[in-house]
Amino acid sequence: MRRLIPVLSIALAVLIAGCGTTSGDTAANAPTPTPSKLDPVATIQQAMNRSLAGTVTMDASVKAGPNAITMSGKMDPAAKTLQVTGKAPEPMEARLIGDTAYLKMESLDGGKPWTTLDLTKLKPGSSLRQSFDLTSQTGLVGGIVSAQETGGGRYTGTADLEKAAAAATGSTGMREGIESSAKLAKDPKSIPFEATVDADGRLTALSYTIATKSLGDLVTDMRMSGFGEPVTVTAPPAKDTEPASEEMYKYF
Numbered sequence: 001m002r003r004l005i006p007v008l009s010i011a012l013a014v015l016i017a018g019c020g021t022t023s024g025d026t027a028a029n030a031p032t033p034t035p036s037k038l039d040p041v042a043t044i045q046q047a048m049n050r051s052l053a054g055t056v057t058m059d060a061s062v063k064a065g066p067n068a069i070t071m072s073g074k075m076d077p078a079a080k081t082l083q084v085t086g087k088a089p090e091p092m093e094a095r096l097i098g099d100t101a102y103l104k105m106e107s108l109d110g111g112k113p114w115t116t117l118d119l120t121k122l123k124p125g126s127s128l129r130q131s132f133d134l135t136s137q138t139g140l141v142g143g144i145v146s147a148q149e150t151g152g153g154r155y156t157g158t159a160d161l162e163k164a165a166a167a168a169t170g171s172t173g174m175r176e177g178i179e180s181s182a183k184l185a186k187d188p189k190s191i192p193f194e195a196t197v198d199a200d201g202r203l204t205a206l207s208y209t210i211a212t213k214s215l216g217d218l219v220t221d222m223r224m225s226g227f228g229e230p231v232t233v234t235a236p237p238a239k240d241t242e243p244a245s246e247e248m249y250k251y252f
Contacts, residue, residue, distance in 0.1 A: 040148055041144050043149075050203070051224050055226065055227070056227055057072075057226030058224050059072045059222070059223045061221050062218065063219045064212075065216045069086065069089065071085070076231040081097055083095050090106060093105075095233050097235055099120050102117075102241065108248070111242060115243075140206070140220075143159040143160045143162070144157060145158055145159060153196055153199070155197065161179075161181055161185060186211045187211070193206065193207065193209075204224050205222065206222045207220060
């Protein structure tokens with residue numbers, strides 16, 4: 001269990017990293033006007049805000065050499081609900097309803113299929129707690145320093161991980177995660193990315209590659225769709241759940 005808890009936290013963070021706004025920033029949550037095409041950086045950043053203006057479905061993957069984490073989820077930021085399935089690297093499922101998280105993963109060593117976590121009991125800087133904070137993630141998008149449109153709503157550019165970390169105000173866990181990635185990167189100030197913005201000004205795809213000093217290329221790919229579609233997340237049957245142990249809270 002101890003070995004896989006960090007993997008689970010990273011996987012959940014990847015699914016929602018880069019698709020939120022700064023916590024408490026009501027202006028960022030408000031509808032934004034269509035940005036000028038002369039400012040592609042603002043176009044991408046505001047498109048990310050538009051993508052989370054309502055419900056959204058996301059598919060994401062992170063690959064490092066032969067290893068890969070794949071996730072698929074649907075979320076409603078306003079209702080603070082989330083459902084994720086994937087492999088990290090073993091099959092897993094996570095659900096969020098308010099401040100209660102439900103995790104299903106064999107390596108959690110529980111006696112029942114689902115483990116229940118009270119997010120309010122996790123430390124403020126907990127990577128798992130920040131992963132479920134759907135409005136505090138800024139991720140790579142907050143660090144974009146250059147971008148150019150290549151046609152058909154597609155963009156390429158570079159991002160600065162140090163700038164992205166600084167932009168992650170109010171999100172200790174995400175900031176620390178970005179800072180860790182920056183330490184691994186060969187050139188944290190020049191991370192290449194590709195993005196796609198649809199006709200309604202929403203970000204529908206984001207991919208980027210971090211060339212690391214010792215792990216090879218770390219490739220992240222995210223696809224967003226299902227904007228505005230109903231999202232319903234239900235708790236697992238009570239007979240199939242058990243509270244997380246105190247030991248688990250220490251490692252999360």
